[in-house]
Amino acid sequence: MQKKSIIQKNSALKSESPIGIFDSGIGGLTVFKALRKLMPQENMIYFGDTAHLPYGSKSRASIIQFSVEIARFLCQQKIKALVVACNTSSAVALSAIKKAVSVPVEGVIVPGAQTCVRKGFRRIGVIGTEGTVRSGAYAAEIKKFSPGARVFEVACPLFVPLVEEGWWKYGVTQEVARIYLKPLQKARVDSLVLGCTHYPVIKPVISRVMGKDVSLIDSGEQTAQEFEKTLESLNLLRKRTGRGWSRFYVSDDPERFLRLSRRFLGSSILVKRVIKKNFE
């Protein structure tokens, strides 16, 4: 993030303004939760692109188009900064989003990758959607600072629907994890990046399969920490005490989002549908 130029561009941004967060659907709520925990005083607007979910199996061009549209919509809601809480979008659309809007933008890839570098891991596993893995974004970011590290990336498309079914404790989820993670066990990784915001929900299952010696990196948590530092350095943290408000938008089926969100957040929220032509 080019902090100096952002400060110049955004002198009008106010610390009272909300933070924008978006994801292809429900998974980004794990990042929302991490942000909420760190910064309870902030106002937050979350957008789930449920009309196009999942992004993981879509093309680069489509992911860029959807992401930029949403970033623009959130800027119309006067956000002060944006978190791209979707690994697939962070992997392929981050620079397009930064070009399209004038607020600070944070993706989930760089904080996750930098954590691996900082902790000195040498044999790093990355799991994510087909789109994230195909992009090679984690490997590229890790190798920038740790060129000698080996990175092993595996796409796990069934994890998202298993999480959305709520089958977190089913034996079948563990069996699927065993199949997907086998090549990473064989590669004797010392760490594993959860490169999809749905995955923290089944962290205990992944941890059981990989064993205690493998460190799991939750990109969402790392992003929340990094984002707080960025807001602080830009003097954009909300000054008031007391809990900030949260607002949720989706591009399709608010009822389904609401039902699933209870599983992610453990509490009820209000969700509003935005028709696509209204946010283009």
Place this chain on the structure above:
Amino acid sequence: MQKKSIIQKNSALKSESPIGIFDSGIGGLTVFKALRKLMPQENMIYFGDTAHLPYGSKSRASIIQFSVEIARFLCQQKIKALVVACNTSSAVALSAIKKAVSVPVEGVIVPGAQTCVRKGFRRIGVIGTEGTVRSGAYAAEIKKFSPGARVFEVACPLFVPLVEEGWWKYGVTQEVARIYLKPLQKARVDSLVLGCTHYPVIKPVISRVMGKDVSLIDSGEQTAQEFEKTLESLNLLRKRTGRGWSRFYVSDDPERFLRLSRRFLGSSILVKRVIKKNFE
């Protein structure tokens, strides 16, 4: 289908024109395959709406909007008749599609339901996506002609990604099938409708779990048979002998469609991407 009025409306339709087939993605290829087998001489245009797949978890309003757009696009390609090879779209968008276009339209729900009625089944299981099950379309259609029949519907959202992963013979697919189909076994169904065009691919797994006494109804196969009769009665069957051509369009990621299509068709095809604004 209102055959008489359709004949009047479509006096210009020529038997040489292609058949249009559409699905949210790849699953409709099981219907395409059934149509090809029955009518090798026909020309066919297939559209997979891969930018919006899967339809199963989308809202009614969105499914109607996507379906009508595609039906119009296919009519611009001068099709003589249309098969909606997607259960979710057939369940919620069929009447909207029929209003929007002037060619004969066949969905997959009615032929599947009518087969159950004709065969005299009394305790009918239906499996499909969340959207299809929520619509209750199979139960409504079956009860029209067989009001005393009991219909038990179960959504199986994991079947689609399991099929798309190619895990057709994995133990985990059988385990998922056991979990989903348990209530239908308890209900002692005498038949089971495969109410999603992906499911015929894992028919052996479903059959093994349900046992030999339960008849499996493949809606796609039934639809192909019904559609052939309709074309014949409208004098729209292609007269020439020799194999007809096939053309494939998708709204996103032709490479992925191509890769998966090999698993469905066992042979290679050519796929073209249609940008959304071009077909609106």
